[in-house]
Amino acid sequence: xxxxxxxxxxxxxxxxxxxxxxxxxxxxxxxxxxxxxxxxxxxxxxxxxxxxxxxxxxxxxxxxxxxxxxxxxxxxxxxxxxxxxxxxxxxxxxxxxxxxxxxxxxxxxxxxxxxxxxxxxxxxxxxxxxxxxxxxxxxxxxxxxxxxxxxxxxxxxxxxxxxxxxxxxxxxxxxxxxxxxxxxxxxxxxxxxxxxxxxxxxxxxxxxxxxxxxxxxxxxxxxxxxxxxxxxxxx
Amino acid sequence: xxxxxxxxxxxxxxxxxxxxxxxxxxxxxxxxxxxxxxxxxxxxxxxxxxxxxxxxxxxxxxxxxxxxxxxxxxxxxxxxxxxxxxxxxxxxxxxxxxxxxxxxxxxxxxxxxxxxxxxxxxxxxxxxxxxxxxxxxxxxxxxxxxxxxxxxxxxxxxxxxxxxxxxxxxxxxxxxxxxxxxxxxxxxxxxxxxxxxxxxxxxxxxxxxxxxxxxxxxxxxxxxxxxxxxxxxxxxxxxxxxxxxxxxxxxxxxxxxxxxxxxxxxxxxxxxxxxxxxxxxxxxxxxxxxxxxxxxxxxxxxxxxxxxxxxxxxxxxxxxxxxxxxxxxx
Numbered sequence: 001x002x003x004x005x006x007x008x009x010x011x012x013x014x015x016x017x018x019x020x021x022x023x024x025x026x027x028x029x030x031x032x033x034x035x036x037x038x039x040x041x042x043x044x045x046x047x048x049x050x051x052x053x054x055x056x057x058x059x060x061x062x063x064x065x066x067x068x069x070x071x072x073x074x075x076x077x078x079x080x081x082x083x084x085x086x087x088x089x090x091x092x093x094x095x096x097x098x099x100x101x102x103x104x105x106x107x108x109x110x111x112x113x114x115x116x117x118x119x120x121x122x123x124x125x126x127x128x129x130x131x132x133x134x135x136x137x138x139x140x141x142x143x144x145x146x147x148x149x150x151x152x153x154x155x156x157x158x159x160x161x162x163x164x165x166x167x168x169x170x171x172x173x174x175x176x177x178x179x180x181x182x183x184x185x186x187x188x189x190x191x192x193x194x195x196x197x198x199x200x201x202x203x204x205x206x207x208x209x210x211x212x213x214x215x216x217x218x219x220x221x222x223x224x225x226x227x228x229x230x231x232x233x234x235x
Numbered sequence: 236x237x238x239x240x241x242x243x244x245x246x247x248x249x250x251x252x253x254x255x256x257x258x259x260x261x262x263x264x265x266x267x268x269x270x271x272x273x274x275x276x277x278x279x280x281x282x283x284x285x286x287x288x289x290x291x292x293x294x295x296x297x298x299x300x301x302x303x304x305x306x307x308x309x310x311x312x313x314x315x316x317x318x319x320x321x322x323x324x325x326x327x328x329x330x331x332x333x334x335x336x337x338x339x340x341x342x343x344x345x346x347x348x349x350x351x352x353x354x355x356x357x358x359x360x361x362x363x364x365x366x367x368x369x370x371x372x373x374x375x376x377x378x379x380x381x382x383x384x385x386x387x388x389x390x391x392x393x394x395x396x397x398x399x400x401x402x403x404x405x406x407x408x409x410x411x412x413x414x415x416x417x418x419x420x421x422x423x424x425x426x427x428x429x430x431x432x433x434x435x436x437x438x439x440x441x442x443x444x445x446x447x448x449x450x451x452x453x454x455x456x457x458x459x460x461x462x463x464x465x466x467x468x469x470x471x472x473x474x475x476x477x478x479x480x481x482x483x484x485x486x487x488x489x490x491x492x493x494x495x496x497x498x499x500x501x502x503x504x505x506x507x508x509x510x511x512x513x514x515x516x517x518x519x520x521x522x523x524x525x526x527x528x529x530x531x532x533x534x535x536x537x538x539x540x541x542x543x544x545x546x547x548x549x550x551x552x553x554x555x556x557x558x559x560x561x562x563x564x565x
Binding site: 170197 | 400401402403404406437438441442444445446448449452476480
């Protein structure tokens with residue numbers, strides 16, 4: 001019982017946090033967003049865990065819109081990065097998610113020193129993506145959607161850029177399976193890739209995903225990110 | 236199991252159950268159920284015509300397909316019944332569509348062709364209201380039956396779901412069945428891959444993989460077989476990994492009798508210990524035929540690819556004409 005109520009609390013906190021991010025992306029200002037992390041509603045541990053679930057996207061408004069993060073939010077984010085380094089045997093997506101968070105943290109904390117100085121620990125490998133079929137590739141990229149940022153340069157983005165048709169196939173598959181979160185994540189990647197077949201109809205596809213799955217704030221977050229991509233410049 | 240193995244086992248089932256395709260007394264009844272009489276017989280014929288054309292005469296499949304074609308032709312009283320059908324419903328297109336399957340395999344009835352041509356000269360025939368996909372099939376049937384097609388193929392293609400290159404994520408079951416038949420008609424049931432215009436071929440190469448994957452996931456075995464037949468009918472095949480994966484998954488659905496059920500629901504209904512013949516004829520005959528069809532086109536591909544390369548130099552003129560949408564050659 002205790003475990004399931006904790007997991008329900010975490011799920012609820014993840015959704016609240018995603019809603020905060022969506023509000024901030026829509027309004028362009030974190031101050032008008034909700035305050036899941038700073039309002040004291042969620043316990044410290046749950047807040048940290050929720051940040052881990054959203055990963056680097058928890059600070060997406062700061063990265064995409066260049067608004068400084070709320071100090072309280074930033075503190076929880078820092079704690080989340082520091083408290084849960086991936087284990088040696090962690091899955092590649094977990095390792096990359098952590099890497100993305102560390103990188104985002106450096107970018108937000110040191111916006112003027114440039115990407116080189118902001119480099120976190122050595123970049124993990126992405127061979128697992130090159131070896132993956134298009135279904136797994138898309139699933140993994142959707143999990144790593146926080147790395148889908150304009151101008152982002154890392155092994156994962158390079159792997160995605162090499163396989164635009166495969167990611168587009170994965171988007172079609174996700175829509176057919178009514179997996180709106182994966183579809184939205186794949187769609188966000190596709191806004192950044194060259195070589196996506198025109199016949200995919202990405203803009204209408206993203207509208208469709210919003211229509212069918214946009215009430216889930218985690219889906220809405222990806223769609224807002226995709227909407228801002230063409231105009232956004234990486235912090 | 237290999238692709239050829241799936242096809243052989245499926246054709247074994249068809250042979251063992253050929254009586255299910257026989258025309259009963261209701262085939263010419265005024266209130267006859269065409270979908271239970273002429274349609275299965277026409278589908279049997281269509282598939283066997285393709286198998287016999289894409290297998291060498293020494294192949295056991297070839298001999299079996301030829302025997303089944305003889306069996307089917309006998310059911311029509313060597314073509315005599317087509318004229319009777321026409322007299323019952325002179326402006327229905329299905330008699331000609333079924334007949335064309337026989338004609339494509341070389342079984343012809345000049346008397347019926349002459350009567351069909353009379354009807355096909357009318358404005359009423361040309362204006363028959365039907366789905367664009369079906370319209371393509373009628374044009375193909377006319378061509379096989381010695382009748383001047385009543386409209387250009389590109390015009391008919393434009394009206395189909397596939398011809399408009401729709402967003403691939405709008406694919407659903409009905410669109411899937413429409414698109415497979417567009418390709419079957421354009422390619423003369425897999426015989427003429429060049430009948431697919433290049434833009435359409437690119438489109439299909441892009442999007443067949445997710446369609447196949449999701450249909451297999453949903454255990455839509457019948458549509459999966461049709462999509463595999465489409466994959467084997469294109470000027471260039473999809474990546475081998477896509478086909479290997481799809482055939483591996485399809486093979487798991489094949490019963491030891493060789494039958495491939497239409498959908499997963501038939502498997503669920505049959506249960507785990509369903510005996511040697513688990514599916515009703517209507518629940519598996521079409522998907523089993525489509526497994527034969529897809530397997531024979533897929534295994535024929537390497538043989539034909541050699542031939543196509545030799546023919547490449549002499550076919551450029553045809554190629555240009557077909558890519559401009561002149562349709563498949565006879």
